[in-house]
Amino acid sequence: MPLDQPAYHSAATILESFTRVRAASEALARPLSPEDCMLQSMEAASPVKWNLAHTSWFFETFILQPHAAGYRSYHPEFGFLFNSYYNQIGEMHPRPIRGLVSRPSLEDVYSYRAHVNEALTAFLEKADEDALAAVTGLVTLGCAHEEQHQELLVTDLQHAMSYNALKPVVYEDAAADIRHAAPAMTWRRMEGGVCDIGWPGGGFAFDNEGPRHKTYLHPFELANRPVTNVEYLEFMEDGGYDTPDHWLSDGWDMVQREGWRAPLYWRKADGEWRRYSLFGEREIDPHAPVCHVSHYEAAAYASWAGARLPTEFEWEAAASLFPVEGRFMEAGAPRSPAAAPQPQDNELLQLFGDVWEWTASAYLPYPGFAVADGAVGEYNGKFMSGQMVLKGGSAATPADHIRVSYRNFFPPDARWQFSGFRLARDIS
Amino acid sequence: MPLDQPAYHSAATILESFTRVRAASEALARPLSPEDCMLQSMEAASPVKWNLAHTSWFFETFILQPHAAGYRSYHPEFGFLFNSYYNQIGEMHPRPIRGLVSRPSLEDVYSYRAHVNEALTAFLEKADEDALAAVTGLVTLGCAHEEQHQELLVTDLQHAMSYNALKPVVYEDAAADIRHAAPAMTWRRMEGGVCDIGWPGGGFAFDNEGPRHKTYLHPFELANRPVTNVEYLEFMEDGGYDTPDHWLSDGWDMVQREGWRAPLYWRKADGEWRRYSLFGEREIDPHAPVCHVSHYEAAAYASWAGARLPTEFEWEAAASLFPVEGRFMEAGAPRSPAAAPQPQDNELLQLFGDVWEWTASAYLPYPGFAVADGAVGEYNGKFMSGQMVLKGGSAATPADHIRVSYRNFFPPDARWQFSGFRLARDIS
Amino acid sequence: MPLDQPAYHSAATILESFTRVRAASEALARPLSPEDCMLQSMEAASPVKWNLAHTSWFFETFILQPHAAGYRSYHPEFGFLFNSYYNQIGEMHPRPIRGLVSRPSLEDVYSYRAHVNEALTAFLEKADEDALAAVTGLVTLGCAHEEQHQELLVTDLQHAMSYNALKPVVYEDAAADIRHAAPAMTWRRMEGGVCDIGWPGGGFAFDNEGPRHKTYLHPFELANRPVTNVEYLEFMEDGGYDTPDHWLSDGWDMVQREGWRAPLYWRKADGEWRRYSLFGEREIDPHAPVCHVSHYEAAAYASWAGARLPTEFEWEAAASLFPVEGRFMEAGAPRSPAAAPQPQDNELLQLFGDVWEWTASAYLPYPGFAVADGAVGEYNGKFMSGQMVLKGGSAATPADHIRVSYRNFFPPDARWQFSGFRLARDIS
Amino acid sequence: MPLDQPAYHSAATILESFTRVRAASEALARPLSPEDCMLQSMEAASPVKWNLAHTSWFFETFILQPHAAGYRSYHPEFGFLFNSYYNQIGEMHPRPIRGLVSRPSLEDVYSYRAHVNEALTAFLEKADEDALAAVTGLVTLGCAHEEQHQELLVTDLQHAMSYNALKPVVYEDAAADIRHAAPAMTWRRMEGGVCDIGWPGGGFAFDNEGPRHKTYLHPFELANRPVTNVEYLEFMEDGGYDTPDHWLSDGWDMVQREGWRAPLYWRKADGEWRRYSLFGEREIDPHAPVCHVSHYEAAAYASWAGARLPTEFEWEAAASLFPVEGRFMEAGAPRSPAAAPQPQDNELLQLFGDVWEWTASAYLPYPGFAVADGAVGEYNGKFMSGQMVLKGGSAATPADHIRVSYRNFFPPDARWQFSGFRLARDIS
DSSP, rough: SSSSSTTTOOHHHHHHHHHHHHHHHHHHHOOTTTGGGGGSSSOOOOOOHHHHHHHHHHHHIIHHHHHHHTOOOOOOTTHSOOOOOOOOGGGOOOOGGGGGSSOOHHHHHHHHHHHHHHHHHHHHHHHHHHHHHHHHHHHHHHHHHHHHHHHHHHHHHHHHHOOOOOOOOOOOOOOTTTOOOOOOOOOOOOOEEEEEEOSSSSOOBBBGGOOOOEEEEEEEEEEESBBBBHHHHHHHTTTTTTTEEEEEEEEHHHHHHHHHHTTTEEEEETTEEEHHHHHHHHEOOOSSSSSSHHHHHHHEEEEEEEEOOOOOOHHHHHTSSSOEEOOBBBBBBBOOOOOOOOTTTTTOOOOOEEEEEEEEEEEOOTTTTTOOGGGGGGGSGGSSOOOOEEEOOOOTSSSSGOOTTOOOOOOOOSSSSEEOOOOOEEEE | OSSOTTTOOOOHHHHHHHHHHHHHHHHHHTTTTGGGOOOOTTTTOOOOHHHHHHHHHHHHHIHHHHHTTTTOOSSSEEEEESSSSSSSGGOOOOOGGGGGSSOOOHHHHHHHHHHHHHHHHOOOOOOOHHHHHHHHHHHHHHHHHHHHHHHHHHHHEEEETTTTTTTOOOOOOOOTTOOOOOOOOOOOEEOOOEEEEEEOOOOOOBBBGOOOOEEEEEOOOSSSSOOOOHHHHHHHHHTTTTTTGGGGGHHHHHHHHTTSSSSSEEETTEEEEEEEEEEEEEEETTBBBBOHHHHHHHHHHHTTTTOOOOOHHHHHHHTTTTOOOOOOOOTOOOOOOOOOOOOTTOOOOOEESEEEEEEEEOOOOOOOOOOOOSGGGSGGGOOOOOOEEEEEEEESSSGGGGGGTEEEEEEEEEEEESSSSEEOOOOO | BBBBBOTOOOHHHHHHHHHHHHHHHHHHHTTTOOGGGOOOSTTOOOHHHHHHHHHHHHHHIIIIIHHHEEEEEEOOHHHHSSSOOGGOOOOOOGGGGGGGGOOOOOHHHHOOOOOHHHHHHHHHHHHHHHHHHHHHHHHHHHHHHHHHHHHHHHHHHHHHHHHHHOOOOOOTTTTOOOOOOOOOOOEEEEEEEEEESOOOOSSBBBBBGOOOOEEEEEOEEEEESOHHHHHHHHHTTTTTTTTTTSSHHHHHHHHHHHTSSSSSEEETTTTTTEETTTTEEEOTTTSSSSSSHHHHHHHHHHHTTOBBOOOOOHHHHHHHTTTTTTEETTTTHHHHHHOOOOOOOOOOOOOSSSSEEEEEEOOOOOTTTTOOSGGGGGSSSOSSSSOOOEEEEOTBBBGOOOTTTOOEEETTTOOOOEEOOOOOOOOO | BBBBOOOTTTTHHHHHHHHHHHHHHHHTTOOOTTTGGGGOOTTTTHHHHHHHHHHHHHHHHHHHHHHTTTOOOSSTTHHHSOOHHHHHOOOOOOGGGGGGSSSOOHHHHHHHHHHHHHHHHHHHHHHHHHHHHHHHHHHHHHHHHHHHHHHHHHHHHHHHTTTTTTTTOOOOOTTOOOOOOOOOOOOOEEOOOEEEESOSSSOOGGGGGGSSSEEEEOOOEEEEEEOOOOHHHHHTTTTTTOOSSSSOOHHHHHHHHHOOOSTTTEEEEEEEEEEEEEEEEHHHHHHHHOOOHHHHHHHHHHHTTTTOOHHHHHHHHHHSSSSOEEOOOOTTOOOOOOOOOOOTTTOOOOOEEEEEEEEEEOOOOOOOOOOOSSGGSSSGGGGGGSEEEEEEEOOBBBBBHHHHHHHHETTOOOSSSEOOOOOEEEOO
């Protein structure tokens, strides 16, 4: 649920956003065959086709059906097929078998998208002020929702493609050969005290980013950049995956049960570590931030390094001092996390983009948080259990999607997102 | 492994068979989209695309590579991707993720098929007598193997499509509306004694059909036709799925664990049982043989009816008296099991075609059976554990694929094949 | 790890504590047969015999072996058998098969206890000041550790006994018939601001209770007492377990997977809810706090009631205003949670004892928390993942074991502890 | 169900059998503590206490309650607690939690046994001819049933005790040090033809041993003795557990899933294989028959050795030529399988006793077999699925329990019985 419904948005502005976001999803799917768009490699992931359809279902269900008089649904079964976790909307197609939906075809899903686009465009173009006021927040939410699914489209696709023995190259990475050394790791001191945390207003935010509230921070230090591949390799070579000493108990269980020996998508070939991504399988870039590690691995590394992960509050307090700039998804393709640039003064680097940063904070409601009424209220609140907060966005996040108050969340064993981490430590 | 390698086959005869069988597979896939051909709904099933490729791999691996000088493999990774259970041929792509192979595309797999067809055609056309003698048995085996996969293509596809909320109609069933009452069930007496069982020679057979050997049969009676849907409904309505009295212990466990209440693909809508098949969801034909039941259900029904299932030996001894005729797969489509015709004299009906018939026999080697050397020897012998024999073929079996000695086999809980059953009883 | 090692404790004081705690464990086991002491009903629970031995192993491993010159281990294999999660101490007997240790016998475990008691008593009696300084903290920790296992002994035993068709009565409950109505639920307002949280020093505390630190609280209200059985029944009767509306997503999954319809140990007989405890199966006391609910159920109830759970910080800030008094485990037996007494003024009732109270806080380290070196450091830190904090102790907690800063923790689906909850709400 | 109810048995004879069998069970349990008698290490196994009680339940339920006027049940809940698979007798206590029955105590179960013994003794002593005729078959069945449970008591106990780090010695094995070389393996030729198989009458047999019927055997050869440990070690050292070549497909799956590297209870210590049994952990006796192997391992060994397993019919036809003599359970203790004696002439050795011999036959009904009416009919028939036949009894089988027609049966992956095998081969 959006935190505000800014009435001052004009229909033209909204329409421009809507059109841009919808086109961006299709640009991502352009290099993919109908067969590629079917893949579902685990229950937590969804096929590209499902992502494309579900985001349309959102606009259809929450805007067109209740607000656009005379709107005709594209297909009576699509509401069932492309509903996600919206228990209040009615029965839904079981998540684990989303990969079995060969029909409707991808082509049909594109028609569905076009049908929704046309209806929403027509609706917005002729909407009066009241109608506009009623839907502005929902359209903005629908666009933010679709941007979330753009990132998921990429991460889920990479997971599925990683099983393919042909190691498919899906996207071209212009910057693939630009490798330089990362700057040395240094610490930036933060004094703490009572701080304001959460979305300050002015634009869109998800409900879980607020209410803005006070929290108390003790003095701490934050690393100037995320941990890199070469640093993570040292942990691996020092027996990081072989002894329980630095692991959370649940994390060590996963290491043993799943046989973790390296970040996800890493493979040792001819004595050298290589890594699969949608740009193909390549050797590790030593200076890029380590990516595709779980919270457990991040916490174990931090303990091994004599440090810890920052809380989401520490991260946000520090990150608020810097502009939201970084390596994000470009039009039509994600990018590769790469080495940080040289810092200026005591700058914190790569806070935004490159890799999501695991924090030490469980994903819980902020003081005063209340779940919205109705199905839209299912958006975030009911997931506030068993997950950890990640901050800052990644090279697979649309650039205009991220904010300093943005709270992403995944279970601590999740590794298929673009997830890395940055160290923090106490000041005694 | 074929039981004989009949040297008298001419190259033209072999080529004709090969061409016909290969075309039949493609005819079955013709109504399907590339997305349909990706579906894998359980570990025991395979995608249509995999079936199309794997059957080509068989010809490539066992004939073209060893025998056709200068043969160039279509793609170096396909040997890995489309190997099946042939442990001796090298590592294989894991069976549970066959559904994740979006690349190669279906189009590419058709090119692979064309490549293999051309190479084998060219090879056969110019083969001298020695070359022909070396491959005749293998080509015949390859064709029989591909026909097996034609039936699996249909059964696996029906299983996957059954999850689709749109209840797709894949094939047209010309005979759909021809419904008539089945003849009454009667018993035919067989006297038993020492009988000859197994493949008598003269043509092709799988290794598991021999050696031909003697067995001793006690007098028994066999029903003139398989049990029908309306008869099976009586069992259901008499609480067949509600009490353990007539079930094998393992069968009753399955009833409770899986919640079985009816044959697979049956669904009660508006108080009436309906059944999904590749012809769409339709009401039950009361007079057709019951289909898609497990061995456990067949055995429970038989016990409830005061009878039992025939052994494979009893079945074969009786069926040997009749010609191999029945309702089989036609060019390009399976058919629907339907009511038996009116019998002539004391005729046994529907022995062949319509539905495979579960027997009371475990799938075990015949006396004197020996596994062939090499990878081809993996064909049947290693599966002789934990499975039951089915006889007679089905409406999804290619007509020229079946013989009276043919032994099909599936675990006793399998329901996705076209499996029904016929009753037998002892004569005291 | 204890937060301090108060050097001023005299040997006599320490010895008195040690003797009292050790005797209390044996008093709890007195009504039990050797067969009862074998029971292990789930991986998360341990047999009584194991609890009795493991607490002895703690004193042997961390005090007698390193500090008592010439100490002779009772048995060379017991270090392996009765180690728990102490990865750094060496291999350990697998947790899931603790119930398979029929040998050593219970009698032998009592001999082991006596052996350790005698050795530690002799050691303390003749210890000089240096020796005493070295072990005081460890003995105190060992006693606190044994008190934790006294509560686990009771909760694990109740879980195991609940499977017994004879519904065994293990303990006599003197207060069983004292039932009176609970006072009406009212709200107490708390103003918030910067508060001090955590162990303030002066006595023993576990490492996870510190460091004492500042936190910022927003104004809130806290219910005067925990939610009662009759209130929880209203939630059940209003369809609480039937719709996902108020549930966390993970909680709803559990409801469906496990078929939860009521708190653990509740059973409907002849239209009436009954509840098993170690006092036997009895009808529900409507006015007692609801007990044996998971965090998920607590959170769902709170949402249904238009409230929420308090954070551990809110709870502690409010509870600090009241003395640590309540219904705790008595010598030799737990007690039954029962109705709150009538309040005086604006008193918060039953903060301590009766039932542990689930909070809205994930179990995470306090700012500045550091894991101690060595095996003792495994005590708490490595479990700071995937669990929720509970506060206040229960009717199965030894009275002198609890403090306002005490942090208990269990996964959100755990129901076999004496766990209930109290409501909180925001002040807008 | 017994195949006959020999009316000529006198009450005294029956009583003598009953008394002897009942005493033998208690002799087996004599060295065990109440704690030992609680152990249940897997769902397929039962605690000793359960075995002692269940066998009493059988006499109470099928004889005393229906036939002994005025019989008073020992306890109203015992019928529920100690029922086994008798679906028709009413609800039963779930099998996986038999190990959680600490109450009733072992002592109480002995009282239950005494109660049943006294009631049945009194009943038989005063039974008139009609009463005797009505129960003779049932008492005989009850005694055979109890003897089966004596063997299970031993095998289940060994399984549970094998998890104990103290490697308990439960029984003394007088013959432990008598080791001599086994005679060389030789083949005995059998001519086959139409043979009679099954129980020929005259005494007691289980229903699954009949009806006696004809079967046709082809000529074959049978090894003079079972495969020994030293022979099995050759298979292991030749990579038997490392390649799939000789394994049934299901067997190879188990090897990989369970990590099988040797027979059950074998452990390599200091480079030498040792084996746990109820006589303690000892080095392997090279000349003793290999024991505690699954059907899969037996079949893999046979394939590796260029042979096969005999069918149950081949085994029985050959074994019928020899007396039922061998190494069986003695009063109060099982024995260890040991080397075969030197043969006389062309004698087949160790057909009876030492180790059960896996056959190549699935456990299926004989021609004409019919399940008895009522609960007693659940005895054998419903397990005729998914299991293989074993013949000949073992060193844990009571001596008077075995017959040449006796059919034991277990799933092909079972290893905790005293199961070995003997080779057969075809004569071409």
